[in-house]
Amino acid sequence: MSTEHGTRPRVGCTVDTDGRISFDLPPGPDGEHAAQQLLLRLRPKKGQPEKTLHVLDLKPADGRLSAVLDPEPVLAEGRWDVYLLQGPDSERDRLRPGPRDLRALVDGHLRDRRSPLAVRIPYVTKDGYLAIRTWLRPAHAEAGRVDLTDRSLTVGARLHGAALEEGAVVLLRLRGAGGTEHTLEPRAEADGRGFSFTVGHEELAAATGVWDVFVQPAPEVPRVRVGRLLDDVADRKEVFVYPAATLGGAVLRPYFTVDNDLSVEVTKV
């Protein structure tokens, strides 16, 4: 049983391990011959015009309609809203979600990815519509275990689309002006992908604000953001919640941002 009243069709979707999304809709009122399409729209920033659209043909299959979004082309990073186009001249209808079969994504962190790293997670917006959260990054460091003691924070992570080389560093950068950075040496695993780092609370407690976490796999190459993108959780901030540590008058808490990137917040008591 679905959870929202409405006569508009609901679109179900299934994601496979390559990120391919198969959409499934009930047949339209006009039967199978109506030229229906799915429209994906990259949600523009407030006040900006929409620029990036992607259209998929709906094809009849087993008395229903289906469309497939293949892994290529990769989608720009952001949030994509999903609409039904009934015909060339008709209005577009924003679609509500049917079942979202995302089971193939749950252990996605176990598969090594190549560059660029493209991730898609269908989710339900706060107002009850289907949308797709996407990330597109040249390389990515997937955060794993986070361990917190009275004195330090230890994070395990794995690189995708890059490998650790001699001179690799982990960087914690304080957001905002000043460009304060802490540099740490990662403990690299033999395959050059897995690594971990430990940072003492006192190193971060000196300043209040938000420290964003990066890894620079080799000198002179771009830094890579540490985050957690490779499973089925589109909005991680309220689900993956870590406890706070206190040091003197400072409270430190590692957390995931609204973009599922890892940061450490420092506040004064």
Place this chain on the structure above:
Amino acid sequence: MKISFLLHNAYGIGGTITTTFNLAQALAERHEVEIVSVLRHREHPNFTLDPRVSLRPLVDLRQDKEHPLYLKPARVFPRAEYRYGQYNELTDQRIAECLAATDADVVIGTRPGLNVHLALQAPPHVVRIGQEHLTLDNHPPRLRTALRRAYRGLDALTTVTEADAAAYRRKMRLPGVQVEALPNSVPDPALPAADGTAKVVVAAGRLVPVKRYDLLIEAFALVAAEHPDWQLRIYGKGEEHDRLRQLIADLGLWNNVFLMGAAAPMEAEWVKGSIGAAASNFEPFGMTIVEAMRCGLPVVSTDCPYGPGEIIEDGVDGRLVPVGDRDALGAALLGLVRDDERRHRAGRAALRNARRFAPGPVVEQAERLFAEAVTARRAGRPVVPDRTPVGGVLISQGFAARDAAYSAASSALRVVRRGQR
């Protein structure tokens, strides 16, 4: 047949609403079905209702709160009922009018107070079916006393478990009333079943103390210690949220245990797991256990009154462990986590065994019960002949006397307390 359900509020969220919608929709395949919602507070129900089932409200809270009768306490709806505060003379009047005018062959009440209305006010040609989604033993004595009197006016009373049906037969003398367990049904899942490979345990329900998610989290600590790559996902929201979050922090389980927030429907979340879990102290039925099994998950549950033991076959399609026993719960979860073949086998058994809760079999039973009651009422005889043995009368009189004594004692206490103010 024309079948009419009398429901507290079809526009809310909850197990009784879900199961009533499921049954009404399944019956609508072959019958004319309506749902009468005593209350309405929003335009559309939260759950989509099959258009073949008609829905009509009696009291619309968006307008009727100004009605003079709305402010007067209810006189028909029993005082000891949990929802008494939401009923009033206006609901009394509108329900009475609705029953007097009904053209249904069968009217089904879905909670104790509405069953009382039905028993007292349905016209003689109408079959009265009372449904109990809670349990007799958990009703307060004063409510049991009120129901003991009123339920004799029903043709049949359905409970959601055999155990609760047995309690009614033993503790309430209801001559001529057919008392029968009619389980909740769960629709056929739309998604393929779980394949048992995901290292995820799933639980779902409101985050309230009786569900004992604290016990489940403590039990999962045993799993996480041995298998750090497994996670526990708890879906739902409620008053326990912050306390559970703190418990996860205290036990150092933030890499393994996640409070996922509410998800409805749950189906796409069940299939991401390979074991279902329930740790309740009390569960009148256990809808989430059936949902998980219908998605192919074996379920580890406490053997609490009443539902789990009638749903799960211990060691076959899941595990039953003693109530409140953290170590037993943890060990039962570990047993399925450690042994892939055992988990897969139990998952397949769960899928097979839970088919008895599909709408088909449940609706067939309901149809048979309703048809028997219609035949009996048209013939002017009770659905079941009164064959209560003398001993049975004595036993039920004993329970009646005890409830009456509790009720009297508690009103005496209230008088004393009032005097002390």
